[in-house]
Amino acid sequence: MREYDADELADTDFKYRDGSTAGLYSAYTTKTIERHCRWLQEYDIDGLFVQRFIGDALAWPHIRDQVLNNVRSGSEKYGRVFVNMYDIGNGDQRTLVDDIKRDWMHLVDDERITESKSYLHHRGKPVLAMWGWGFTDRIGTPSQAKELIAWFQETADPRYRATVMGGVPAGWRTLSRDSRTNSGWSSVYRSFDIISPWTVGRMVDAASTDYFEKHYIEPDMTECNSLGIDYLPVVFPGFSSHNLKPEKPFNEIPRLGGSFLWKQLHNVIRSGSTMVYVAMFDETDEGTAIFKTAATVDQNPTRGKFLTLDADTGYDNIPSDWYLRLTGAAGRILKEDTQDITETVPENP
Secondary structure (H helix, E strand, O other), X not given: OXXXXXXXXXXXXXXXXXXXXXXXXXXXXXXXHXXXXXXXXXXXXXXXXXXXXXXXXXXXXXHHHHHHXXXXXXXXXXXXXXXXXXXXXXXXXXXXXXXXXXXXXXXXXXXXXHHOOOEOEEOOEEEEEEEOOOEOOOOOOHHHHHXXXXXXXXXXXXXXXXXXXXXXXXXXXXXXXXXXXXXXXXXXHOXXXXXXXXXXOOOOOHHHHHHHHHHHHHHHHHHHHHHOOEEOOEEOOOEOOOOOOOOOOOOOEOOHHHHHHHHHHHHHHHOOOOOOEXXXXXXXXXXXXXXXXXXXXXHOOOOOOOOOOOOOOOOOOOOOOHHHHHHHHHHHHHHOOOOXXXXXXXXXX
């Protein structure tokens, strides 16, 4: 928080050890998000997926539009790319298909986001991501998913068409684990142009990461290659949702100084992946954020319990920007012809 200006921060009831107020930023503030995009440039990170929960977009369109346009402004200013990603989780199943269609037409016609020089295009069209189809704890039916995917790919007016990315369950290929088992989902998953199976919480340590590579990532890639689908694996630094859900343990999936994230990056790059989704840039409520974070417990407010980068024994000299540095280093390796990645965490990425 030391890099934010006073006019960006809202007062809270939290205090630092020196008695000053621990302020919070808002993504509604253009200057703040432009700073975040500058960090992406400084650390060689290509861009952002902007989560747009469809329920929030309908309830507070001016807020969600402002956040999206802040990302647009920052991406254009600092040479990054961005993609709109719908999360269907808090939508209304009765109107879900029409709600997403109308909102996308609004973004294309009124906000004109796909005209931005920074809006990511792939396979000749803008990328549109949808996250949540087929999960056991999400709304939506196979027929709804098929209708929307077909609309984006083929039946919409050409100006609304897109290359469609699906954020899908880890068990998408076998209709198992976190996926619904209705056979209709099998063809839904295989109709996406890009598949990105969700892995946050599916791995917890080095052994489970290796297991996941062998039993999920490698066969997923084989399946996608056979179908001509692009594969976008997900990696994450660690996990802790204790403040969001007090019944969950604090520091549930330890970061281990970056070795947990780097192990995942090593495995997906070694498996032949040409792109990686790092979850997440700024999601603090689940402890997955990779942006600049308090390095030591001494930097915390005096009240409350917050996860800092020195939480794991033996890892007490981790700088606040460590996960931006690791992510940028992995990105540079992905762009190299050899894609040669070491198994151990770089000493100074």
